[in-house]
Amino acid sequence: MNGNNQPARYSWGGDEHIFVELAESMSLRANFRAMAITTTLREEQLDGVLEICPANASYQVRYDPDVIEPDTLLGHLTDIERTVGDASDVSLSTRVVEIPVLYRDPWTTETLMRFRDRHQDPEVTDIDYAARINGLADADEFIRMHSNSPWFTSMVGFVAGLPFMFQMVPQERQLVVPKYLRPRTDTPKQTVGHGGCFGCIYSVRGAGGYQMFGITPAPIYDPSQSMPDFADFMVFFRPGDIVRFAPIDRDRYDEAVKEVEAGEFRIRSRQVDFALQPFLDDPDGFNTRLLEVLRAD
Incomplete structure (x- = not known):
């Protein structure tokens, strides 16, 4: 159940995916952060974001690079990560x-x-x-x-x-x-x-x-x-x-x-x-x- 609020690790998957690892170990806290971030992104209905897939301690986003610049999306995801923090005040x-x-x-x-x-x-x-x-x-x-x-x-x-x-x-x-x-x-x-x-x-x-x-x-x-x-x-x-x-x-x-x-x-x-x-x-x-x-x- 323990989990540290460590900085996320962002990596690209070809031209249409970005993968975000929130923690190296799986925990309920790490998973809840993934839920909080992906729920926020889904509610924003950002143009160019096609699919959002949360996982145990990570998540992946599929996007259309002709609609949203990869670096723009990356910056937006890091902003959401900072806003969510450790997700202690988030309710789903x-x-x-x-x-x-x-x-x-x-x-x-x-x-x-x-x-x-x-x-x-x-x-x-x-x-x-x-x-x-x-x-x-x-x-x-x-x-x-x-x-x-x-x-x-x-x-x-x-x-x-x-x-x-x-x-x-x-x-x-x-x-x-x-x-x-x-x-x-x-x-x-x-x-x-x-x-x-x-x-x-x-x-x-x-x-x-x-x-x-x-x-x-x-x-x-x-x-x-x-x-x-x-x-x-x-x-x-x-x-x-x-x-x-x-x-x-x-x-x-x-x-x-x-x-x-x-x-x-x-x-x-x-x-x-x-x-x-x-x-x-x-x-x-x-x-x-x-x-x-x-x-x-």
Whole structure:
């Protein structure tokens, strides 16, 4: 969770991109600075700026050099960086979303057992391994730790619609689990995974190296935009979304799948304003108040 407000490093990517590295190490503070800077730039609707892509501790801007001079854009970005500072007084409008999770489901369990030769501990499941190396009593305690605190979506990408998430607890309490020794060639769609300090949800079936803890019935990528949560865009998650993982049982999972098949499933979400400093001052109290928003009808 710690992060220093170090000067940004600017570099060019061909004739149309500028890449800005805000910190060498990834942290919630560094990511929040990236969010604050890119949100400011997006709200300005500057002529010539075509795309803005925030990432974990950096961001990239695609621009039209025939409309805006590269040096002009560079100067503007450095001005925004100075104005934002450490982002301690910045508030972002975002969402709290609830993602139901069937932990220790049969599909990720079957998959992980096919790839034990690529794992640090072939004798146990991913979630049992994660519990042990985090000093927890068992998988049940790990699930409580994983689902009791919210997660901040730091970026969306790598594959279409896949969110990367920081656990919103002090750094010494973050769950940390290494990736597989060698990547798998298969991961079920909508697997809830974890690698390093990052949580994720696999938006599509495919290769992967993150530990697998469960699966969600909630679609997060819909290129057909046939589901109600995708009327505006084929990707559900946005950088800055705050996620609560809600454990469910197999019966509720099956009910949700039927709702998805009927085109009726909705991910629960509420609009909130999020400022970093109040969270840093009192993480547990802030999280309690934040998650209460989802309980309001």
